[in-house]
Every structure is written in C-alpha cells, then in structure tokens.
Amino acid sequence: xxxxxKWLTIDELAVYLKWVGTKLCGLAQRGGLPTSRIGNQWRSxxxxxxxxxxxxxxxxxxxxx
Numbered sequence: 922x923x924x925x926x927k928w929l930t931i932d933e934l935a936v937y938l939k940w941v942g943t944k945l946c947g948l949a950q951r952g953g954l955p956t957s958r959i960g961n962q963w964r965s966x967x968x969x970x971x972x973x974x975x976x977x978x979x980x981x982x983x984x985x986x
Contacts (some may be wrong), residue, residue: 930963937967938974 931949935942946963949956955969 927967929967929970931960931963932966934970936968 929937931946932941934940935945938945945954948954949963949965954963954965955973956963956965958964
C-alpha cells in the first residue's frame, strides 16, 4: 500500500467498505469510527479500519457458536 493510500476520506472509505458515506460521516461524528478531523474532512487510517473490522468480525464469530 502506498503511503498516499494510507489515509482515506469518508468517500474513499465508503468505497473501501462498500457503505454509504453519510452513515460513515455520522459514525465519525459520534466517535464510532477511528477517524481524525483534518480541516473540514474526516480522515481514517486504513490500518486502523482494517484492525477494527477484524476485531468486530472475530467478536461476531464467537456469538454464533
């Protein structure tokens, strides 16, 4: 991954996660996403997003057994 691809805007994150950007923006505003506000944009570190998704998925696996 190129260093320039490490920090994603909400729109880029929406494409990456296949989610709706407005929902992600709301999550970011409520602190539900690992994001940083840079100027007037929310930015997410792709590594942090991947870690959070893996953590959520491993927690869900245990719930199904």
